[in-house]
Amino acid sequence: MNKIITLDIAGLHIALTCKNTRLFNALCQRYRLFLIQGETQFQIEVAWENNTNLVGFSIPDISYLNNQVVLSGREFSGYCDVMERHASLVIGVTKPVAAVDYFFRVVFALMVFQTEGMMVHGAGIRHNGSGYLFFGHSGSGKTTVSRSSVNDEVLNDDLVALMPQGNTWRMYSTPFWNPTQVKPKSLAAPLTAMYRLIQDNKVYLESFKTGQALAEFMANIPIISSNPTQSECLMERCITLLRQVPAYRLHFLPDDSFWQVIAG
Numbered sequence: 001m002n003k004i005i006t007l008d009i010a011g012l013h014i015a016l017t018c019k020n021t022r023l024f025n026a027l028c029q030r031y032r033l034f035l036i037q038g039e040t041q042f043q044i045e046v047a048w049e050n051n052t053n054l055v056g057f058s059i060p061d062i063s064y065l066n067n068q069v070v071l072s073g074r075e076f077s078g079y080c081d082v083m084e085r086h087a088s089l090v091i092g093v094t095k096p097v098a099a100v101d102y103f104f105r106v107v108f109a110l111m112v113f114q115t116e117g118m119m120v121h122g123a124g125i126r127h128n129g130s131g132y133l134f135f136g137h138s139g140s141g142k143t144t145v146s147r148s149s150v151n152d153e154v155l156n157d158d159l160v161a162l163m164p165q166g167n168t169w170r171m172y173s174t175p176f177w178n179p180t181q182v183k184p185k186s187l188a189a190p191l192t193a194m195y196r197l198i199q200d201n202k203v204y205l206e207s208f209k210t211g212q213a214l215a216e217f218m219a220n221i222p223i224i225s226s227n228p229t230q231s232e233c234l235m236e237r238c239i240t241l242l243r244q245v246p247a248y249r250l251h252f253l254p255d256d257s258f259w260q261v262i263a264g
Contacts, residue, residue: 007034008186010112010161010172015040016104020048026097033186034175042111045088046100052092057099062106064227069110071103078103082114105159105176109223113230117163118237121220124155124171124189127259131171131189133160134250135220136197141252145197146182148256156184159222162191162241169245193246193262200251203261213247214238
C-alpha cells in the first residue's frame with residue numbers, strides 16, 4: 001500500500017507517495033518542517049527498485065513536450081504532466097533520497113510556474129519582517145550572506161519560490177538544501193527588494209539597467225529557463241516582477257555590513 005507524505009510549499013499542497021517504508025521514513029525526515037495534513041493539489045509517485053549496486057544517480061536528460069516533461073538517466077526515469085498535476089519517478093539506486101530530491105526540485109519548479117509563480121536560484125532572508133532576495137550563480141555568496149545574517153531568518157540559501165499577490169510578490173522557503181548550506185525553515189515574507197550578489201572589497205549598491213536586470217535574473221530561474229516553449233512567458237513574468245520589486249547589484253564583504261547599505 002502506498003504511504004503518503006503531504007507537504008505545503010509556497011501554498012501548494014503536494015503529495016509524495018511511495019510503498020517502501022524505509023524510503024518513506026527518510027523522506028519524512030528530510031521534509032519534516034514542511035509536512036501538513038489535508039487535501040493535496042499535486043501528486044508525485046515514487047517507485048524504488050533497489051536491485052542494483054549503484055549508489056548514486058547520473059544527472060538525467062530533460063526533454064519537453066507541451067505540458068509534459070520527461071527525465072531519463074541511469075537508473076532514473078521520471079515523468080511530469082503539469083496540467084494533470086501528476087508526476088512519477090522510478091529509481092534503482094541504493095541511496096534514493098538524493099534522486100527523489102532532485103526530481104522533486106524539477107517538478108516543483110514546473111508546478112510553481114504553472115500557478116503563476118517561479119522558483120529562483122537565490123537566498124531568501126527575512127529581515128525586520130521584510131523579505132530580501134539575494135541571487136547569483138553558484139559561488140556568488142548566497143550562503144555567505146545567509147550565514148552572516150545571524151539575527152535574521154533564512155528561508156533558504158539556494159532555492160526560494162516567488163508568488164504574485166496583486167501588485168506585490170511574496171517569497172517562500174523551499175525544502176531543498178545540500179549539506180554545506182543552511183537548512184531551510186518553513187517561512188514566508190513580503191518581497192521588498194532583490195540583489196544580484198557581487199563579492200568585492202567594499203560595500204555599495206549599483207543600479208541595474210532594465211535589460212541587464214532581466215538577463216541576470218532570468219539566468220537564475222532553474223528548469224523553466226531551459227524550456228524553449230516557456231521562454232516568452234518567463235520573460236513576461238520576470239518583466240512584471242522587476243517593475244514591481246526594485247533590483248540592484250550588491251557589492252559586499254563576507255560580513256553583515258551589507259545590511260547597513262540596504263537599510264540606507
